Amino acid sequence: MSPSVKLLSVATAAPPHELPQDQALEVARRLFGHRFAGFDRMAPVFDTTGIRMRHLVRPVDWYIEPRGWPERTEAYLQGAGDLFVEAATAALDEAGLTGAEVDMIVTVSSTGIATPSLEARAMDQMGFRPDAVRVPVFGLGCAGGAGGLALASRLAASSPGAVVVMVAVETCSLAFRTDELTKANIIATALFGDGAAACVLRAGEAGFAQVTGLAEHTWHDTLEIMGWKVDPTGFGVIFDRAIPPFVKDNLRPAMDQMLAGQGLAVEDVDRFICHPGGTKVVEALESCLDLGQGALDQERAVLADHGNMSSPTVLHVLDRTRRAGMPARSVLTSLGPGFTVSTVSLAA
Incomplete structure (x- = not known):
């Protein structure tokens, strides 16, 4: 940027x-x-x-x-x-x-x-x-x-x-x-x-990471994967258990396209900092991004200590990652209603 x-x-x-x-x-x-x-x-x-x-x-x-x-x-x-x-x-x-x-x-x-x-x-x-x-x-x-x-x-x-x-x-x-x-x-x-x-x-300030790229992808015809329904009592969750296989089957092409727009490939990323939606989602992320089982260790640790907190969860992972030492190039990414994936590329 x-x-x-x-x-x-x-x-x-x-x-x-x-x-x-x-x-x-x-x-x-x-x-x-x-x-x-x-x-x-x-x-x-x-x-x-x-x-x-x-x-x-x-x-x-x-x-x-x-x-x-x-x-x-x-x-x-x-x-x-x-x-x-x-x-x-x-x-x-x-x-x-x-x-x-x-x-x-x-x-x-x-x-x-x-x-x-x-x-x-x-x-x-x-x-x-x-x-x-x-x-x-x-x-x-x-x-x-x-x-x-x-x-x-x-x-x-x-x-x-x-x-x-x-x-x-x-x-x-x-x-x-x-x-x-x-x-x-x-x-x-x-x-x-x-x-x-x-x-x-x-x-223009010194910091622990520089934002080097931004990208987002929303899949067509995926509105019902997750979200809220509203009724007189309050919010009611829409939560499709097919999210892990959807991630495994669909995230990699979207990620390849988003990174290509920044002149990068998955192999150029030292670490993906991911929103841990659940254990099966973490496993799907490791599989489709060819990270190796257990690579998303900070994600599992945040999930164990806090559960899925929705939007702040990936920032908890970011905090733990930078305390352990920010990698030279990382991509922070989270998935949510839409169905949408958002990414922020970072350089230490």
Whole structure:
């Protein structure tokens, strides 16, 4: 990209309430076991996800009671708001900056509705200036980590010297439904957690990585693979279990095309930094990108410690990767509703 956009920092945040995976299975069995005939056949998914722990914005007992839009929205505004401030503050601290020095704020979130949006609600607490540009982004889902970082990179490139903060924050747990007796809901119950991550970018600054390329691909006729349906109770998950084979069969040609536009091939990439949607998705990524089984070790570690947090998850992987030592050339990538893959190419 020109001018050169650098990543100055990345920081992560997790809410305070922990949910070990074995406890999640116990709760799901208590709520669904006697009402959903296929629960025992579905139960092993809690073991095969590769998840040990997840974090929630509310204590687990809160989710057991029926909740509607007002209660879910209140929990989102508080929980996502706290996570936004924690992640953004940590990223700015690492970059040696304050909220008053931020010129643009990109907020990525698809698990709640806030108008005014989260960055507006955090203006006073963060010390953002009144003239800071606000860019809230909804609907990218799990692709929002890479997609939001790409958007923030374009904004930084368009205004050299401007400080751009990108915050991805999701409260996936608030879509938990006791009234949805479906396979998709059981899988979501086994897989998703809450969390946040933030990055600071600026063109022309020294940083731990330079953004060298951006690309995105959306497949036709794939709207039903994943997303939300909306009803009077809240969001309901659309989650197609065919995602791993779809990734295995379709990602490589799209990745080849996206990298070719940057004069690269898969073999030129030292490391892919991937959104770990689940263990089977990680395995599909390793297979189709010829990475070798076990290559995506940081992805598995984040999945084990946090579950799938949707958009922030790939930024958690980025944080662990750079702490271990950024490779010379990497590609950060995430998949989400659309069905879309977003990529950000980085050079250390």
